[in-house]
Amino acid sequence: MHTARVSPRHIAPVATVLDPADRAEVDRVGAGLYRTVHRDTVEDVLHDLRVRRVSAVLLSATRCCATELPRAMRVVHEFPRIPAFVLLTRSGTPTADDLLALGNCGIQHLVDVRTPDGWNRLREALAADVAHERDAEVAAELALDLQETPVDFSRFVQALFTDNERPRTVRTLAAGLGVLPSTLMSRFFRAGLPAPKRYLAYAGLVRAARMLENPGLSIADVAYRLNHSSPQSFGRHIFTFMKLSAGEFRRTHDGVRMMQRFREELIAPYRERIAWVSPLIMRPRGMRPKLPAAHH
Known part of the structure; x- marks a missing residue:
């Protein structure tokens, strides 16, 4: 590609x-x-x-x-x-x-x-204030994408971008949403959706791509600002999800492009299934929604 x-x-x-x-x-x-x-x-x-x-x-x-x-x-x-x-x-x-x-x-x-x-x-x-400003812009764009989705799924996606302390792990994300990590992962799996970890990673890469648009910030600057242990760790993270080196990612993905991938790969193909999933709502034991069949 x-x-x-x-x-x-x-x-x-x-x-x-x-x-x-x-x-x-x-x-x-x-x-x-x-x-x-x-x-x-x-x-x-x-x-x-x-x-x-x-x-x-x-x-x-x-x-x-x-x-x-x-x-x-x-x-x-x-x-x-x-x-x-x-x-x-x-x-x-x-x-x-x-x-x-x-x-x-x-x-x-x-x-x-x-x-x-x-x-x-x-x-x-x-740089931090600029990133915060752009997070607000992303949240506004996502609000339009998520109009037809269940309220709690919308809360899940919005939390990826708007939490003051942006979650780095599924555990911290789940804690902020008031649900057990195992419950969150299980509901996504049963619904046939990508794992919460992938949503979390893509959201982080949207923010990374926006920051890397600034020539004054090196890849190492962005790695540490996003709380990676080292530029090498950041590079491995990018390769895991994008199959690109950090340098290639910087050259080919700005914030708009990465946000487009978030929508195209994690939202658009799953709209029918997202409409049936309630990842945050507590339900009585044994009561599960009937989901449409997964397409492989």
Whole structure:
């Protein structure tokens, strides 16, 4: 099967109010992950938030003087879904009172970028927020696919993508859904559906494919972010389910393509059987739904 090479997709811009000396460094560490729109005032950033998509806001602690604090508070309260970060840079050192005032504005993310590790933490934090934003988009798409499915099967699929602590095992997935792992696996098996482990793996690979669209994230970065023990372990995981190396997977699957495979391989062929399965509902002993015959 031939699959076209995919092109990296840039995320929405990151709006900043930084000292001129810090702008180039923010651009450098974000290459391939985010692009910046540098502004001179927080009021300019508020305008951007109203008229365009913005992934995050970066504010230099030294630029958020007393006159800018009310506007910084508006950023947080008028746009609560847009993460705002205050950066401690080498361009100046704010006082403890300055930092307290920023905290009182509602800004919860403070990143010290006076060392290289600080810039790495900033990139990782932004990558995590972008991934969360895209998880919400996936959940909205799935809601349309699952309109005709039983409510508890829909809950199962939604949990693969929307849990705050994304399940890595069938055990943790089942616990979050309030069902025994053995019960969950047994009901999928009796219904002739793919194992819950495959649904879980494909959902994880959707998220991995989205993250790998960012040239600024290496395969190792994504492996550790998804809690694999090593890049090699991540590679074996990809090969088990996709029969591709990690590099081939990156070249041929973006988030859209992987989500398409999730639908085509785990939802579409089983719609008739999914309509009869209730993997989460507790039933009296001995009462099982009559399922349509499996097709092999």
